[in-house]
């Protein structure tokens with residue numbers, strides 16, 4: 001083992017030497033790192049009718065950073081959330097909107113709910129044979145494995161007709177909460193020595209209610225908890241074609257691959273800590289700050305610690321303040337604003353006001369600390385992942401399920417983008433890499 005470790009250490013050095021590209025070469029060859037130009041704008045890779053993000057406004061011919069806005073199929077996502085709040089659950093209505101491009105009437109919504117309810121079943125023994133095998137705290141990996149295994153139960157797996165892809169997408173949207181929650185219970189049982197519960201979903205319940213019901217040993221939840229989770233799901237459902245997991249969906253779809261493989265690839269992208277995996281990292285980072293700063297109200301002490309995080313001297317050594325910053329948003333992410341609007345009340349009700357005060361302080365302070373270290377083109381603000389984990393913790397949802405909850409919502413956006421790609425593109429996505437390689441002559445093995 002030690003020999004192996006030494007080998008890896010030495011050969012990682014070889015990788016670093018062989019793969020090093022001087023930073024100025026990107027400028028020299030006009031290559032846009034991260035497919036973003038010098039001002040942070042993404043390279044345009046496609047057209048979409050599914051959603052729109054606004055983070056800048058034109059004023060006197062100049063691009064000015066503005067408060068963020070997000071539309072789903074023409075509707076402001078804040079108006080959507082306000083529209084169903086108090087009346088009915090929104091996840092299913094917005095899923096219909098994103099997939100079919102229009103808001104459903106009552107009959108259409110009922111029919112759609114019935115289709116989802118009847119699709120909430122897994123193949124015989126799937127839970128025992130797949131989900132309970134080799135359980136891990138990484139529920140995103142467990143989900144991905146389940147999705148890929150479901151492919152072998154689908155006789156029409158590779159058919160990319162829209163009718164078939166729609167059937168597959170609705171099936172996955174319906175079973176994602178079961179795959180995630182059962183995956184968690186299996187892990188909690190085998191790794192944490194806890195009891196295991198496999199509660200079946202109930203036909204009359206919404207996605208948010210089913211999720212909480214299946215998660216809790218006693219199946220109990222309050223209306224408020226289900227509504228908060230439902231709002232969180234709606235806010236995570238869609239975010240344009242360029243976010244890392246949706247672009248992955250587009251790229252893999254463009255090669256002609258099947259729905260299960262595409263969704264597995266999207267899940268693998270989403271779990272990254274710079275993307276959806278940030279919601280777990282935020283909570284871990286906050287715990288780390290709380291453990292290392294004795295007085296959480298001392299702004300100077302918190303600032304010193306944030307600087308240590310940025311300098312890779314604290315927390316996970318990556319130099320990131322999780323939950324802050326965004327590739328597109330400038331002054332604000334509207335989803336974070338919605339979360340913030342109810343997080344304070346929830347925190348007071350749950351006796352977590354001290355934690356809330358620390359979150360607010362970091363939200364205020366982090367942009368300033370980050371801008372002292374990096375060149376900021378457009379502003380840094382709290383993103384959707386900043387408060388979501390805090391909200392889930394107040395709903396007593398375990399940390400391991402935070403990113404899977406993101407996936408339970410985002411699979412709707414992935415589905416809409418897969419369908420849009422299939423209908424319109426029919427061209428494999430294939431960007432270019434400028435090669436800076438030098439040609440060499442082969443040297444026979446015993447002459448090296």
Ligand SMILES: CC(=O)SCCNC(=O)CCNC(=O)[C@H](O)C(C)(C)COP(=O)(O)OP(=O)(O)OC[C@H]1O[C@@H](n2cnc3c(N)ncnc32)[C@H](O)[C@@H]1OP(=O)(O)O
Nearest residue numbers: 040274275276278319320321322323324325326327374383
């Ligand atoms: C659902 C979502 O995916 S939302 C995003 C969730 N991710 C996080 O919360 C992780 C923390 N945030 C980040 O890593 C980044 O803000 C990202 C990945 C989201 C966006 O990164 P970019 O597109 O590079 O953002 P932007 O161009 O505004 O960044 C400007 C500079 O500030 C730095 N920066 C931005 N946010 C942060 C941050 N939270 N912590 C430290 N540095 C940051 C960037 O690394 C970049 O520095 P560089 O030019 O030396 O590479």
Ligand SMILES: O=C([O-])CC(=O)C(=O)O
Nearest residue numbers: 238239242243244327328
């Ligand atoms: O758009 C992005 O790059 C990331 C994001 O906020 C999301 O996917 O919700």
